[in-house]
Amino acid sequence: xxxxxxxxxxxxxxxxxxxxxxxxxxxxxxxxxxxxxxxxxxxxxxxxxxxxxxxxxxxxxxxxxxxxxxxxxxxxxxxxxxxxxxxxxxxxxxxxxxxxxxxxxxxxxxxxxxxxxxxxxxxxxx
Amino acid sequence: xxxxxxxxxxxxxxxxxxxxxxxxxxxxxxxxxxxxxxxxxxxxxxxxxxxxxxxxxxxxxxxxxxxxxxxxxxxxxxxxxxxxxxxxxxxxxxxxxxxxxxxxxxxxxxxxxxxxxxxxxxxxxxxxxxxxxxxxxxxxxxxxxxxxxxxxxxxxxxxxxxxxxxxxxxxxxxxxxxxxxxxxxxxxxxxxxxxxxxxxxxxxxxxxxxxxxxxxxxxxxxxxxxxxxxxxxxxxxxxxxxxxxxxxxxxxxxxxxxxxxxxxxxxxxxxxxxxxxxxxxxxxxxxxxxxxxxxxxxxxxxxxxxxxxxxxxxxxxxxxxxxxxxxxxxxxxxxxxxxxxxxxxxxxxxxxxxxxxxxxxxxxxxxxxxxxxxxxxxxxxxxxxxxxxxxxxxxxxxxxxxxxxxxxxxxxxxxxxxxxxxxxxxxxxxxxxxxxxxxxxxxxxxxxxxxxxxxxxxxxxxxxxxxxxxxxxxxxxxxxxxxxxxxxxxxxxxxxxxxxxxxxxxxxxxxxxxxxxxxxxxxxxxxxxxxxxxxxxxxxxxxxxxxxxxxxxxxxxxxxxxxxxxxxxxxxxxxxxxxxxxxxxxxxxxxxxxxxxxxxxxxxxxxxxxxxxxxxxxxxxxxxxxxxxxxxxxxxxxxxxxxxxxxxxxxxxxxxxxxxxxxxxxxxxxxxxxxxxxxxxxxxxxxxxxxxxxxxxxxxxxxxxxxxxxxxxxxxxxxxxxxxxxxxxxxxxxxxxxxxxxxxxxxx
Numbered sequence: 109x110x111x112x113x114x115x116x117x118x119x120x121x122x123x124x125x126x127x128x129x130x131x132x133x134x135x136x137x138x139x140x141x142x143x144x145x146x147x148x149x150x151x152x153x154x155x156x157x158x159x160x161x162x163x164x165x166x167x168x169x170x171x172x173x174x175x176x177x178x179x180x181x182x183x184x185x186x187x188x189x190x191x192x193x194x195x196x197x198x199x200x201x202x203x204x205x206x207x208x209x210x211x212x213x214x215x216x217x218x219x220x221x222x223x224x225x226x227x228x229x230x231x232x233x234x
Numbered sequence: 235x236x237x238x239x240x241x242x243x244x245x246x247x248x249x250x251x252x253x254x255x256x257x258x259x260x261x262x263x264x265x266x267x268x269x270x271x272x273x274x275x276x277x278x279x280x281x282x283x284x285x286x287x288x289x290x291x292x293x294x295x296x297x298x299x300x301x302x303x304x305x306x307x308x309x310x311x312x313x314x315x316x317x318x319x320x321x322x323x324x325x326x327x328x329x330x331x332x333x334x335x336x337x338x339x340x341x342x343x344x345x346x347x348x349x350x351x352x353x354x355x356x357x358x359x360x361x362x363x364x365x366x367x368x369x370x371x372x373x374x375x376x377x378x379x380x381x382x383x384x385x386x387x388x389x390x391x392x393x394x395x396x397x398x399x400x401x402x403x404x405x406x407x408x409x410x411x412x413x414x415x416x417x418x419x420x421x422x423x424x425x426x427x428x429x430x431x432x433x434x435x436x437x438x439x440x441x442x443x444x445x446x447x448x449x450x451x452x453x454x455x456x457x458x459x460x461x462x463x464x465x466x467x468x469x470x471x472x473x474x475x476x477x478x479x480x481x482x483x484x485x486x487x488x489x490x491x492x493x494x495x496x497x498x499x500x501x502x503x504x505x506x507x508x509x510x511x512x513x514x515x516x517x518x519x520x521x522x523x524x525x526x527x528x529x530x531x532x533x534x535x536x537x538x539x540x541x542x543x544x545x546x547x548x549x550x551x552x553x554x555x556x557x558x559x560x561x562x563x564x565x566x567x568x569x570x571x572x573x574x575x576x577x578x579x580x581x582x583x584x585x586x587x588x589x590x591x592x593x594x595x596x597x598x599x600x601x602x603x604x605x606x607x608x609x610x611x612x613x614x615x616x617x618x619x620x621x622x623x624x625x626x627x628x629x630x631x632x633x634x635x636x637x638x639x640x641x642x643x644x645x646x647x648x649x650x651x652x653x654x655x656x657x658x659x660x661x662x663x664x665x666x667x668x669x670x671x672x673x674x675x676x677x678x679x680x681x682x683x684x685x686x687x688x689x690x691x692x693x694x695x696x697x698x699x700x701x702x703x704x705x706x707x708x709x710x711x712x713x714x715x716x717x718x719x720x721x722x723x724x725x726x727x728x729x730x731x732x733x734x735x736x737x738x739x740x741x742x743x744x745x746x747x748x749x750x751x752x753x754x755x756x757x758x759x760x761x762x763x764x765x766x767x768x769x770x771x772x773x774x775x776x777x778x779x780x781x782x783x784x785x786x787x788x789x790x791x792x793x794x795x796x797x798x799x800x801x802x803x804x805x806x807x808x809x810x811x812x813x814x815x816x817x818x819x820x821x822x823x824x825x826x827x828x829x830x831x832x833x834x835x836x837x838x839x840x841x842x843x844x845x846x847x848x849x850x851x852x853x854x855x856x857x858x859x860x861x862x863x864x865x866x867x868x869x870x871x872x873x874x875x876x877x878x879x880x881x882x883x884x885x886x887x888x889x890x891x892x893x894x895x896x897x898x899x900x901x902x903x904x905x906x907x908x909x910x911x912x913x914x915x916x917x918x919x920x921x922x923x924x925x926x927x928x929x930x931x932x933x934x935x936x937x938x939x940x941x942x943x944x945x946x947x948x949x950x951x952x953x954x955x956x957x958x959x960x961x962x963x964x965x966x967x968x969x970x971x972x973x974x975x976x977x978x979x980x981x982x
Contacts, residue, residue: 147911
């Protein structure tokens with residue numbers, strides 16, 4: 109049985125593995141930090157948030173300051189899907205944001221009705 | 235042998251000491267036993283007797299409808315009679331509480347958060363004043379509170395409580411709570427960067443009996459009026475709150491007469507227990523797990539800083555542990571510290587508004603939550619530091635809870651609402667003060683504070699400037715109404731600007747810019763107290779980007795009314811056009827952070843800022859190209875964003891999408907990601923540093939450090955934090971100028 113853990117990240121409860129929900133690529137053990145299995149890119153926030161005011165004239169130009177802010181983008185290593193972004197301070201380690209108890213997840217999905225309903229995991233997004 | 239023997243001599247001493255201390259308290263300060271306990275009180279004997287005999291659900295539903303109608307009726311009474319601009323925008327709430335002080339029912343409209351944290355003062359009043367002959371609690375009494383150390387959020391919020399008696403016993407409390415604003419603080423409106431100590435926060439109303447025999451006490455009212463900038467507003471709003479409480483008390487007694495006291499006591503308690511038990515049941519449904527979030531408050535309100543706030547939510551069975559350790563130490567002379575009770579409140583509001591929208595908003599719904607903190611941090615500060623802008627860390631825990639439960643629920647079999655990204659979480663309001671065109675002194679806030687944009691949802695875009703993160707049913711007020719009362723005009727009013735939303739498969743709601751131009755020659759000025767000028771305040775979800783950053787911008791040194799009259803073509807109501815084109819000769823153009831101290835503005839000067847956008851949801855490459863083009867047409871995004879970020883190829887004149895080229899560009903972007911992305915191990919080895927960057931003072935835990943960084947004061951273990959007393963930025967600047975001068979003198 110496979111359950112979506114995020115919009116793009118799936119857990120195979122039998123094999124206890126993270127998978128990409130877009131390309132089915134098996135990422136790694138679901139008992140570890142999923143980010144360890146993704147590609148990471150540190151992006152200048154001004155590439156995403158273009159300044160509203162002229163940055164040459166104004167320090168506060170309505171765009172993040174690259175000296176204190178960086179965007180970590182996390183991609184599926186197989187298809188390039190962007191699974192998460194993290195705004196942080198340059199040099200900070202990525203945050204282990206999601207740590208699901210796999211045994212508990214199995215237990216919650218163990219009911220037969222739930223298993224029957226879980227064939228299409230996308231149905232559980234909303 | 236029994237081991238319970240007590241030396242009677244010792245026991246007598248203890249009894250004597252206890253009796254002495256109970257009668258001779260030097261100061262009835264905030265009581266940690268009350269303030270650090272958000273849990274539902276135990277059943278009273280009466281409640282136990284009633285509920286153990288069984289519950290008639292249909293009867294209680296009928297009572298609920300009746301009391302809810304009374305709350306909505308009294309909300310309307312207060313809303314139509316208040317003078318405070320925030321309360322006129324529905325920044326208020328009414329509620330019924332149990333005798334012990336647990337919130338049972340709040341008004342449908344407004345900001346239920348105000349009533350959510352008011353069990354603290356009711357418990358304080360009952361514990362310390364009920365048996366005190368100089369105070370007591372009697373029928374027709376009303377107690378006023380505005381000091382967050384005894385409950386509530388911060389001093390600009392003022393709340394009036396009234397007990398409801400039956401046969402000489404307190405059986406309930408009713409409350410009318412609202413954001414009053416002006417409270418005689420160092421700065422207008424009770425909030426601002428220049429508040430540097432608790433004693434700059436204005437009147438600090440521990441619970442005070444302002445009402446006896448259903449009438450305001452004239453001497454106390456006069457004292458309050460005499461101590462603030464808006465005496466008329468103070469009086470009008472005290473009367474509005476009293477009118478609401480009197481009607482609530484009357485309706486409460488009518489219900490007692492109709493249904494009997496047992497039914498009313500049973501209903502009030504049963505409603506609280508339902509919320510408590512239902513919250514616990516819903517948590518138990520979730521898979522166990524932990525979600526971690528971290529935010530940065532990027533301004534102390536006087537200088538740039540990176541103040542980390544860490545929130546770790548762990549679900550274990552039917553309990554939630556909220557671990558706030560690692561957050562920045564408290565700042566002794568800056569107003570952005572938060573009491574633990576404020577953090578607890580933020581979680582309750584978020585659960586009710588964003589995660590369980592079918593649940594009532596009350597503290598009881600998070601009875602199964604426990605909080606772990608570093609005492610002396612900005613998430614659990616001491617009583618010695620100012621908290622006027624505690625909404626900074628409070629709004630952060632709201633987004634933290636919003637995102638944490640979005641993630642915890644995503645993999646759960648059952649959900650109670652749509653998964654969505656962060657709601658904008660900063661108080662982006664202009665606070666004004668001075669003398670109005672009607673010759674009244676004033677100090678309060680623009681209703682624009684409520685114009686926050688919603689986060690993107692899992693299946694649709696977020697709403698533009700729809701409501702604040704803390705209350706779904708409030709308003710932003712009318713520009714014309716403010717212009718009639720106050721000496722400024724909205725030279726720019728509610729204009730969307732491109733890029734002011736979190737991008738993603740579904741984008742966050744956009745938010746508007748606005749600019750106030752001073753009108754008239756009386757002394758009058760502005761201030762702001764918002765973070766998110768260097769580092770985005772509100773995050774997206776699952777690959778969705780955050781909102782951008784913001785600032786305040788000014789055009790000074792010129793009366794723009796003359797420009798508008800003589801050369802109107804030079805003025806376009808757009809912040810970007812005004813600041814980038816700089817067409818007005820002789821004017822001074824400058825940009826600043828979103829936290830600027832109060833300054834007077836002469837006639838014709840312009841002060842501009844922006845409300846904030848919601849976080850985005852999902853990968854930008856998943857966004858339907860048609861929706862990208864619609865965003866472009868509506869001015870929500872720039873052309874570069876459509877082409878470079880969303881990867882949409884279109885005709886620049888007709889906006890017709892080239893589907894084949896779009897697919898090709900998106901494939902190229904995906905390939906680019908695979909080429910530029912590096913592995914975890916390489917990233918950790920090449921990008922992660924053992925120390926925070928030196929550019930801006932850092933406060934809080936860096937990576938997994940045991941010690942907390944304390945900005946310019948080094949680092950220390952949480953139990954050994956130094957007092958962090960920031961120097962006055964003006965002194966720092968003077969010192970820098972002196973050094974430069976000395977260097978120049980040496981050269982010459």
